Amino acid sequence: MTAMGRVGVLLLNLGGPDKLEDVGPFLYNLFSDPEIIRLPFRWLQKPLAWFIAVRRTGKSQENYKQIGGGSPLRRITEAQGKALQEQLTALGQEANIYVGMRYWHPYTEEAIAQLTTDTLDKLVILPLYPQFSISTSGSSFRLLEKLWQEDPKLQRIDYTVIPSWYKQPNYLRAMAELIAQEIDQFPNPDQVHIFFSAHGVPKSYVEEAGDPYQQEIEECTYLIMQTLKRPNDHTLAYQSRVGPVEWLQPYTEDALQELGAKGVKDLVVVPISFVSEHIETLQEIDIEYREIAEEAGIHNFKRVPAPNTHPLFIQALADLVIDALEEPNLKLSQVTQMKKKVKMYPPEAWEWGMTTSAEVWNGRIAMLGFIALIIELITGQGLLHLVGLL
Numbered sequence: 001m002t003a004m005g006r007v008g009v010l011l012l013n014l015g016g017p018d019k020l021e022d023v024g025p026f027l028y029n030l031f032s033d034p035e036i037i038r039l040p041f042r043w044l045q046k047p048l049a050w051f052i053a054v055r056r057t058g059k060s061q062e063n064y065k066q067i068g069g070g071s072p073l074r075r076i077t078e079a080q081g082k083a084l085q086e087q088l089t090a091l092g093q094e095a096n097i098y099v100g101m102r103y104w105h106p107y108t109e110e111a112i113a114q115l116t117t118d119t120l121d122k123l124v125i126l127p128l129y130p131q132f133s134i135s136t137s138g139s140s141f142r143l144l145e146k147l148w149q150e151d152p153k154l155q156r157i158d159y160t161v162i163p164s165w166y167k168q169p170n171y172l173r174a175m176a177e178l179i180a181q182e183i184d185q186f187p188n189p190d191q192v193h194i195f196f197s198a199h200g201v202p203k204s205y206v207e208e209a210g211d212p213y214q215q216e217i218e219e220c221t222y223l224i225m226q227t228l229k230r231p232n233d234h235t236l237a238y239q240s241r242v243g244p245v246e247w248l249q250p251y252t253e254d255a256l257q258e259l260g261a262k263g264v265k266d267l268v269v270v271p272i273s274f275v276s277e278h279i280e281t282l283q284e285i286d287i288e289y290r291e292i293a294e295e296a297g298i299h300n301f302k303r304v305p306a307p308n309t310h311p312l313f314i315q316a317l318a319d320l321v322i323d324a325l326e327e328p329n330l331k332l333s334q335v336t337q338m339k340k341k342v343k344m345y346p347p348e349a350w351e352w353g354m355t356t357s358a359e360v361w362n363g364r365i366a367m368l369g370f371i372a373l374i375i376e377l378i379t380g381q382g383l384l385h386l387v388g389l390l
């Protein structure tokens with residue numbers, strides 16, 4: 001305990017299956033989240049999640065098999081938590097660290113159950129995503145808001161949220177140091193092409209829902225290059241596309257092929273939206289994208305490790321916590337306002353007035369009316385006649 005009282009830090013992350021049998025239920029949890037698949041009808045969410053999870057499990061298990069049969073995300077996140085606690089202690093700030101995953105153990109609900117029994121005086125909520133997206137930090141904040149509304153014990157905890165932190169100077173230094181270490185292993189370090197690969201999101205998240213993710217990724221890339229202070233060419237592309245809709249472009253596979261065609265031979269990939277090794281670095285980049293790059297003529301393909309427990313990165317997390325304790329509190333409900341026009345998935349419950357939910361319901365009713373009109377034009381009968389009600 002310190003002058004601040006009993007402090008807790010809740011680290012949020014996505015979670016990943018610990019073993020192959022977990023892959024199906026993990027995917028079901030992921031696709032059940034309306035911030036991951038945005039559907040016009042909420043009732044469709046669970047059946048569709050089940051359908052997609054069943055279809056995807058085999059392929060996804062094959063990928064997890066290639067990285068040892070499960071995700072290392074829990075182990076690395078817990079190691080980050082331990083290192084953060086030690087760093088905070090060294091800086092004179094004792095804190096309990098909790099890990100809350102969105103789609104697998106330890107679930108956010110488990111972390112919340114633990115921290116409510118620990119009678120904290122102050123809680124810092126720190127997502128392990130440097131950049132904000134509706135689909136990641138946004139989804140976790142949405143869940144936390146719900147848990148807060150339901151539990152009076154939680155409402156008594158004085159808390160603050162860190163929405164995103166891609167500008168944090170020690171984080172930028174950690175990234176620059178990791179990149180420098182990798183390019184300095186090439187015979188001509190200045191000739192190496194630096195390839196930033198960010199996890200993609202559907203384009204509609206940015207263009208229709210106002211997700212600041214793309215802007216934060218672009219600014220983060222720029223700031224890392226500024227911190228690196230090297231003359232190398234660089235590219236930013238988006239990986240891990242799922243499903244038939246258009247995602248942020250350029251896609252990583254296309255950008256690699258284009259660079260190969262232009263004669264790039266030496267390239268390092270920098271995973272930019274992840275702070276831990278996981279399936280998308282160890283399998284997708286190290287195996288799938290390496291193969292694509294080599295086929296395109298990029299013979300010297302390397303990857304920069306994720307920050308994991310790099311001392312400068314842990315220092316960045318500690319700085320974020322200490323700054324958050326000193327600054328005025330930021331509440332969960334303020335985050336979406338702060339991120340300007342972000343539209344999280346609209347609530348289902350009808351709300352009177354010029355609200356998002358009213359807009360959604362009006363849209364749905366208008367769609368039904370339109371379908372009824374088309375049916376009447378084609379069949380010559382109204383909908384109620386057709387279904388035998390009139």
Ligand SMILES: C=CC1=C(C)c2cc3[nH]c(cc4nc(cc5[nH]c(cc1n2)c(C)c5CCC(=O)O)C(CCC(=O)O)=C4C)c(C)c3C=C
Binds near residue numbers: 035072
């Ligand atoms: C910034 C990071 C991430 C964003 C943005 C993100 C968006 C997003 N992801 C999917 C679909 C899947 N994601 C999966 C796993 C996964 N995704 C992230 C990070 C981001 N996702 C992490 C850390 C992980 C866990 C990896 C692990 O080691 O287990 C998966 C499962 C893996 C697979 O089958 O490929 C899917 C599916 C969508 C649809 C989306 C945006 C809407």
Ligand SMILES: [Fe+2]
Binds near residue numbers: 199240
């Ligand atoms: Fe993902």
